[in-house]
Amino acid sequence: xxxxxQSERSLVHKYGKHKKKYKIExxxxxxxxxxxxxSQLLLQEEGGFLEADANEHCxxxxxxxxxxxxDITAATKHFELNLEFGPYSVNxxxxxxxxxxxxxxxxxxxxxxxxxxxxxxxxxxxxxHDICWLHMPTMFAVAQKDWVHVYDNQGTEVxxxxxxxxxxxxxxxxxxFLLVSASENAMLSWTDVSIGKIIASFRPPKAKTITAMxxxxxxxxILTAHSNGTVSMFTPNSNEPVVKMLCSPCSITGVAVNDTGxxxxxxxxxxxxxxxxxxxxxxxQSYKLRAIPNCLCFSQKNLLSVGIGNVVEVYKDCCTxxxxxxxxxxxxxxxxxxxxQFCNYEDVLGIGHRNGFVSILVPGSxxxxxxxxxxNPFMTKSQRREMEVKQLLEKIQPELISLDPHxxxxxxxxxxxxxxxEKSKLLYVKPRKIEFESSKxxxxxxxxxxxxxxxxxxxxxxxxQVMKMKRKExxxxxxxxxxxxxxxxxxxx
Amino acid sequence: xxxKVISRNPSDYLRETxxxxxxxxxNYDPKLHPFAIPREYQRxxxxxxxEKIFAKPFLGSLDGHSDVVQCLMKHPSSLSVLVSGAxxxxxxIWNIAKRRCLKTITAHSGIVNGLCPSRGNDxxxxxxxxxxxxxxxxxxxxxxxxxxxxxxNDSDASEEETENDDNTPLNTIIGKSVMMGIxxxxxxxxxxxxxxxxxxxxxxxxxxxxxxxxxxxxxYKVKFNPVETDLCVSAGSDRSLILYDIKMSKPLRKxxxxxxxxxxxxxxxxxxxxxxxxxxxxxxTFDMRKLSVPLQVHKDHVSAxxxxxxxxxxxxxxxxxxxxxxxxxxxxxxxxxxxxxxxxMQRLTSVIWSYDSKYVLCGSDEMDIRIWxxxxxxxxxxxxxxxEAAFRYQEKLKEKFSHHPEIGRISRHRHVPKHxxxxxxxxxxxxxxxxxxxxxxxxxxxxxxxxxxxxRTKHIVTEEE
Numbered sequence: 016x017x018x019x020x021q022s023e024r025s026l027v028h029k030y031g032k033h034k035k036k037y038k039i040e041x042x043x044x045x046x047x048x049x050x051x052x053x054s055q056l057l058l059q060e061e062g063g064f065l066e067a068d069a070n071e072h073c074x075x076x077x078x079x080x081x082x083x084x085x086d087i088t089a090a091t092k093h094f095e096l097n098l099e100f101g102p103y104s105v106n107x108x109x110x111x112x113x114x115x116x117x118x119x120x121x122x123x124x125x126x127x128x129x130x131x132x133x134x135x136x137x138x139x140x141x142x143x144h145d146i147c148w149l150h151m152p153t154m155f156a157v158a159q160k161d162w163v164h165v166y167d168n169q170g171t172e173v174x175x176x177x178x179x180x181x182x183x184x185x186x187x188x189x190x191x192f193l194l195v196s197a198s199e200n201a202m203l204s205w206t207d208v209s210i211g212k213i214i215a216s217f218r219p220p221k222a223k224t225i226t227a228m229x230x231x232x233x234x235x236x237i238l239t240a241h242s243n244g245t246v247s248m249f250t251p252n253s254n255e256p257v258v259k260m261l262c263s264p265c266s267i268t269g270v271a272v273n274d275t276g277x278x279x280x281x282x283x284x285x286x287x288x289x290x291x292x293x294x295x296x297x298x299x300q301s302y303k304l305r306a307i308p309n310c311l312c313f314s315q316k317n318l319l320s321v322g323i324g325n326v327v328e329v330y331k332d333c334c335t336x337x338x339x340x341x342x343x344x345x346x347x348x349x350x351x352x353x354x355x356q357f358c359n360y361e362d363v364l365g366i367g368h369r370n371g372f373v374s375i376l377v378p379g380s381x382x383x384x385x386x387x388x389x390x391n392p393f394m395t396k397s398q399r400r401e402m403e404v405k406q407l408l409e410k411i412q413p414e415l416i417s418l419d420p421h422x423x424x425x426x427x428x429x430x431x432x433x434x435x436x437e438k439s440k441l442l443y444v445k446p447r448k449i450e451f452e453s454s455k456x457x458x459x460x461x462x463x464x465x466x467x468x469x470x471x472x473x474x475x476x477x478x479x480q481v482m483k484m485k486r487k488e489x490x491x492x493x494x495x496x497x498x499x500x501x502x503x504x505x506x507x508x
Numbered sequence: 509x510x511x512k513v514i515s516r517n518p519s520d521y522l523r524e525t526x527x528x529x530x531x532x533x534x535n536y537d538p539k540l541h542p543f544a545i546p547r548e549y550q551r552x553x554x555x556x557x558x559e560k561i562f563a564k565p566f567l568g569s570l571d572g573h574s575d576v577v578q579c580l581m582k583h584p585s586s587l588s589v590l591v592s593g594a595x596x597x598x599x600x601i602w603n604i605a606k607r608r609c610l611k612t613i614t615a616h617s618g619i620v621n622g623l624c625p626s627r628g629n630d631x632x633x634x635x636x637x638x639x640x641x642x643x644x645x646x647x648x649x650x651x652x653x654x655x656x657x658x659x660x661n662d663s664d665a666s667e668e669e670t671e672n673d674d675n676t677p678l679n680t681i682i683g684k685s686v687m688m689g690i691x692x693x694x695x696x697x698x699x700x701x702x703x704x705x706x707x708x709x710x711x712x713x714x715x716x717x718x719x720x721x722x723x724x725x726x727x728y729k730v731k732f733n734p735v736e737t738d739l740c741v742s743a744g745s746d747r748s749l750i751l752y753d754i755k756m757s758k759p760l761r762k763x764x765x766x767x768x769x770x771x772x773x774x775x776x777x778x779x780x781x782x783x784x785x786x787x788x789x790x791x792x793t794f795d796m797r798k799l800s801v802p803l804q805v806h807k808d809h810v811s812a813x814x815x816x817x818x819x820x821x822x823x824x825x826x827x828x829x830x831x832x833x834x835x836x837x838x839x840x841x842x843x844x845x846x847x848x849x850x851x852x853m854q855r856l857t858s859v860i861w862s863y864d865s866k867y868v869l870c871g872s873d874e875m876d877i878r879i880w881x882x883x884x885x886x887x888x889x890x891x892x893x894x895x896e897a898a899f900r901y902q903e904k905l906k907e908k909f910s911h912h913p914e915i916g917r918i919s920r921h922r923h924v925p926k927h928x929x930x931x932x933x934x935x936x937x938x939x940x941x942x943x944x945x946x947x948x949x950x951x952x953x954x955x956x957x958x959x960x961x962x963x964r965t966k967h968i969v970t971e972e973e
Contacts, residue, residue: 051536054534054536055536057534058535059520059533060514060516061512062514063511063512063513063514064510064511064512065509065510065511065512066509066510066511067509068509071509076509076511080509081511081513084509084511085511085513085515086515088515089513089514089515092513190542190543190546190547232542233542235543274539274542275539315539360514361514362513362514376513378511378512378513381514382535382537382539382540383514384533384535384537385533385535385540386533386534386535386536386537386540386541387531387532387533387534388532388534389540389541391533392516392521393518393521393522395530398530408550408551408554409547409550409551409554410550411543411546411547411550412550415546415549420542420543420545420546421545423545423546423549423909423912424545
């Protein structure tokens with residue numbers, strides 16, 4: 016008998032009253048699992064891969080070689096843009112179709128990178144620190160010199176959020192419709208873009224400079240990395256971090272969490288990359304590099320890309336095992352890398368650097384089969400509109416953001432500790448204070464006396480009750496410890 | 509070197525022409541569907557709010573009677589036919605779908621006390637004038653037959669009420685004692701009447717077959733069991749519920765309650781259970797094999813419950829009360845699921861649940877018959893496949909998250925008129941003070957002398973055999 020059926024059996028035994036109901040539910044779950052497994056047969060695409068020859072390493076294979084051995088449509092996914100307003104920050108939309116580029120010296124461009132159509136391009140005429148797509152590829156936010164501006168896909172300015180002042184980092188929580196911004200002075204703000212209201216805005220107490228920010232895609236908690244080597248996790252519901260962990264003895268340069276919310280990677284000024292388990296906050300792997308890494312990113316298939324100076328390295332299976340060597344290495348010609356991001360549902364890594372943007376091929380990095388109801392790269396205008404309505408209808412309330420996104424489905428059971436605490440609390444309850452007001456007229460002295468007597472009687476009663484309870488408890492313990500030795504009757508009572 | 513990257517052919521993912529449906533790729537991997545639980549919760553919240561928005565249960569009224577509607581009767585085979593009897597002796601036959609009176613019979617000179625259909629035959633019986641049973645046809649001429657049974661008749665002539673009122677019954681039986689209620693056997697041509705005594709009649713004979721008595725003044729209601737067809741249950745003025753077997757000469761057993769019951773109804777699916785509508789504002793569901801303890805006490809009405817009728821599914825029943833409301837109770841729950849009221853609806857006299865389990869009809873003091881949906885927010889009419897699936901999904905979500913406070917609060921909330929609310933408060937205060945008094949008595953008397961009593965057994969006096 017396998018373990019699961021054994022545990023099922025013990026449950027049935029324990030809750031005999033709901034036996035039948037439980038059995039039916041368990042059967043349903045089993046069937047569902049089977050069905051969902053069978054549905055995998057219908058998946059159309061298979062993932063990419065890269066295998067080196069016997070006397071070769073994967074990281075030695077250059078992009079040129081990869082491109083040469085691919086068909087023409089795949090080969091067009093590797094391209095370079097030489098732009099002069101860098102360094103550039105990169106943001107792919109969730110369905111992996113639209114690309115947003117923001118140059119620090121004001122250049123903003125939105126591109127459908129698959130067809131290479133330019134959606135819009137303009138110069139903001141002031142510094143651009145970060146860019147971010149909002150819920151649909153029709154709107155994006157740009158953190159400019161002073162304020163955050165929202166543009167539509169034509170490049171028209173739709174909003175100017177003046178309450179978000181001197182913002183350096185932006186990220187968007189798509190299921191909550193929240194635009195999260197971190198400003199120069201470590202101020203964090205959550206803005207609901209569906210109603211245009213700031214949900215929460217605070218500067219955490221004793222906050223250090225925020226060097227990097229990212230979201231945990233599994234539970235919508237915001238992670239901020241600080242110059243003192245700590246990583247804090249924030250929800251909009253409290254200005255204290257829900258988790259604060261010391262990840263490095265020196266300043267942290269980048270932080271990233273994978274899609275399932277299991278692994279977190281941090282890079283430090285001490286040239287290290289550390290992989291953490293986000294469930295128990297323990298370090299899984301620690302790597303040392305040749306130079307200081309400045310940005311990093313997880314792909315859908317848990318590949319980790321790191322930008323080190325002018326080199327990008329991609330690691331495979333680096334979370335659970337020790338990765339001996341990089342999977343792919345790509346070197347740019349003397350240009351500092353500022354930002355890397357994997358494209359969803361494609362084997363593509365976007366690199367923003369000082370002199371423009373490069374898109375390189377990383378076989379096996381993306382999820383081959385998308386779910387059209389979740390994010391569809393081929394969505395039409397009408398589908399987009401319908402999806403927008405559906406998304407708005409099931410917008411999750413910001414109060415529900417917490418470390419465990421499944422807590423809504425759990426049974427609220429008191430722990431043994433809580434029960435014990437409640438019990439012990441009962442014994443130390445203070446006697447009730449009585450508010451004395453007499454209908455008759457009394458002199459002050461008499462009134463005080465009557466009041467004192469009443470309070471004393473209440474106290475006495477309370478003490479009696481507590482004593483009674485204590486006695487009961489003691490008796491229970493005695494009963495539990497009773498041994499039935501025949502010689503016990505000679506014991507003195 | 510071997511290499512492959514994801515490369516999609518757009519024609520696999522896009523529809524060929526504008527007239528095709530969109531191609532939708534699914535991938536059920538939970539990794540691609542984050543926040544499943546919070547999103548489901550939000551959907552459940554939306555579903556429960558939509559349910560409230562669409563809760564419009566009142567469908568229409570049938571007016572035409574010129575006195576209090578005393579009793580209603582479902583046609584045993586046609587869903588659209590309803591028969592009603594009024595206090596001025598008039599019987600009307602209605603087509604519910606068209607909301608139109610098809611035929612009016614001036615049947616009795618006094619109150620029509622009861623109506624019952626003859627199973628499998630095209631006539632029904634009424635009682636009135638003290639002790640007269642009259643047998644009527646639903647439709648006598650071919651014109652009438654068409655009107656009664658054919659719903660989709662568009663000709664204008666057939667929609668007019670027939671003028672030649674046929675007031676002569678097929679048969680008249682004059683009994684010796686006053687009759688208050690009547691019911692027909694589910695298989696045999698036998699009727700049972702109640703009043704001063706419970707009497708068995710054959711359709712074609714003018715003398716009762718049998719008279720059953722157990723020291724009672726008046727019996728108000730008697731009902732045959734739909735499955736064990738020779739059994740019946742009655743509610744009488746001596747606060748008793750009596751079980752009879754018509755094959756035996758004597759009643760089987762009886763239970764005496766604290767207050768009298770106004771009506772009884774058998775559960776059509778679990779036919780060993782029946783529910784009694786009591787004068788003490790509550791309903792009691794009994795298992796006929798053990799009458800000493802009711803299975804469930806159904807509380808929520810704030811005045812005497814007058815009538816009760818089961819849904820054909822046997823899972824729910826509807827009750828009409830003297831407090832001017834109709835409530836729908838699940839059989840296994842102590843509290844009602846739904847309450848219906850309107851400003852103009854007065855004291856209820858009778859309620860029925862239609863045989864397709866979708867509608868509830870009620871007759872009340874102010875001469876109207878009202879039609880309600882059994883499920884307030886249900887969509888009436890044909891449903892598309894996807895619509896149906898969406899409704900089912902919403903139902904499941906509501907069930908899954910029903911214990912969450914916000915969702916529970918919205919789905920439970922019902923607006924009730926001021927007089928109900930006040931009497932609810934009054935009743936609560938009364939019950940609380942009774943409880944307090946009992947607790948005080950218990951605290952100040954010798955331990956064990958004031959026992960705790962179950963709510964279920966509180967209102968049962970004795971069971972006799």
